[in-house]
Amino acid sequence: MKTEFERYGLLRFRKLVGYLQLLGGFGLLLGLMFQPILIISSGGLALLMLLGFGVRLKMKDGFLLSLPSLIFMALNLYICIESTGILGDK
Numbered sequence: 623m624k625t626e627f628e629r630y631g632l633l634r635f636r637k638l639v640g641y642l643q644l645l646g647g648f649g650l651l652l653g654l655m656f657q658p659i660l661i662i663s664s665g666g667l668a669l670l671m672l673l674g675f676g677v678r679l680k681m682k683d684g685f686l687l688s689l690p691s692l693i694f695m696a697l698n699l700y701i702c703i704e705s706t707g708i709l710g711d712k
Contacts, residue, residue, distance in 0.1 A: 632677070671698060672691075
């Protein structure tokens with residue numbers, strides 16, 4: 623991962639991204655008991671994955687190599703939207 627961050631020119635953000643991912647993961651677990659934490663964590667992780675997807679496309683990694691970040695973004699966005707109830711009950 624360190625070499626990937628070097629290649630992207632984002633080495634100074636490596637630890638921050640790692641901490642945010644860990645914090646988001648713990649937030650998802652804690653969010654099973656406290657819904658506001660679930661909303662914040664899943665929304666934050668969705669944003670982080672969207673930014674990761676954008677960086678990979680900018681580096682011309684191609685769509686298939688960038689796809690995991692897009693899938694994780696969609697999954698976290700789904701969790702965030704469902705836990706807020708924005709779309710209403712079906």
